[in-house]
């Protein structure tokens with residue numbers, strides 16, 4: 001197999017026969033996950049509406065006065081805000097509010113707090129755990145019109161912007177200035193930075209630039225009672241008391257509504273290379289990772305993997321083509337540095353070693369932007385390809401990296417023919433597996449075959465049942481598999497202190513005893 005790969009010094013590393021085949025382009029935003037009617041959340045799941053007030057005509061009139069023309073009430077107009085991107089959960093809100101400023105968010109929440117009206121904050125609605133849509137009739141507070149860039153400092157690389165800025169727009173803005181966002185994800189064309197921070201989204205660059213817990217420097221947040229908390233500092237170092245912003249990062253809108261973000265952005269790398277490689281076993285995927293980490297050092301910026309089933313799905317549903325020979329596993333390695341000659345030499349040496357030792361059996365390298373995007377799309381668009389299969393059961397797991405794929409093989413054995421496909425892919429460099437299971441349609445018995453098995457398996461390995469997607473609505477009752485009882489209790493105490501009436505994104509993130517009964 002090694003003979004099938006041609007390495008030309010100083011040029012791109014290409015397979016001789018298929019390397020230049022044109023692949024379809026990369027989407028700007030996540031496509032729609034189909035048009036089937038979605039079963040209301042309260043019918044599919046055992047959940048009871050909490051005793052919040054019901055929306056009255058006087059409430060709508062109040063909001064109309066507060067922000068004329070930015071209040072949505074029509075059933076058809078509200079519908080897309082009620083359903084998640086996966087088309088797996090559906091609320092029945094009758095009202096969407098689109099504030100433009102922190103002051104407006106403040107007024108909305110003050111009013112809702114007084115009236116005991118529940119609120120579901122929503123960014124780009126690209127979440128994968130049912131966290132961004134209402135469960136019942138919660139008022140939807142959309143950040144869509146809070147989309148202004150407030151400032152960017154070219155010396156420090158610090159960007160300050162409103163919460164509703166779309167990630168891709170921020171990336172484009174920064175790239176013009178010679179910088180990049182420290183995070184990147186498949187949903188970049190739709191997701192909002194506020195939503196990214198609220199879920200502590202990980203994404204494709206975490207290996208290099210770390211998590212939002214490190215790169216977010218400050219936040220402006222409106223609390224449940226409407227008071228605005230201005231922690232929007234732009235300081236790299238600030239040890240004055242508790243780091244309150246960390247409470248809101250990853251709290252999925254249950255403790256406050258993030259309205260603005262200050263974030264540290266890295267310099268745009270001058271040289272980027274992407275290698276897409278085929279491996280014959282998961283053991284080889286791991287060994288390739290160890291080798292590339294040792295040989296590429298500081299220029300390694302991503303190490304992603306996908307199994308052959310994922311490739312089959314992107315080929316079938318999205319008409320993308322694999323640029324390398326069929327293999328049981330594929331890895332995507334990205335390097336980002338400041339000197340193309342140096343980086344290419346390092347990559348070349350690594351690839352020669354990987355080929356010679358049989359770690360990798362086929363591969364291709366891209367150095368120009370267009371080809372890099374094409375290679376990335378094979379990995380980034382797996383989520384989209386999966387939605388074409390029917391219903392998708394999603395698991396986002398952190399595990400010791402050596403055990404990452406065992407969960408996929410064990411699940412395959414367990415489910416046998418009852419699942420259509422069981423696939424594994426993810427951010428191997430971060431120890432993060434995306435286990436996805438597909439079926440023609442939702443089935444409760446299949447769900448019961450998967451859960452709690454998947455969580456028990458993860459807990460036995462001391463992993464996390466949510467690496468980067470959050471707990472949202474779907475996973476909140478499983479938090480105990482990853483957090484001790486005392487920690488959950490403390491979280492509930494924080495929630496009670498910051499939102500005593502529980503109006504902010506109810507039924508999400510934390511388990512609560514009363515709503516285990518049926519609706």
Ligand SMILES: O=C(O)CC[C@@H](O)C(=O)O
Nearest residue numbers: 186380383394426434436
């Ligand atoms: O769809 C998924 O399970 C993962 C989505 C996203 O986190 C990714 O890494 O592509």
Ligand SMILES: [Zn+2]
Nearest residue numbers: 203427434468
């Ligand atoms: Zn991911």
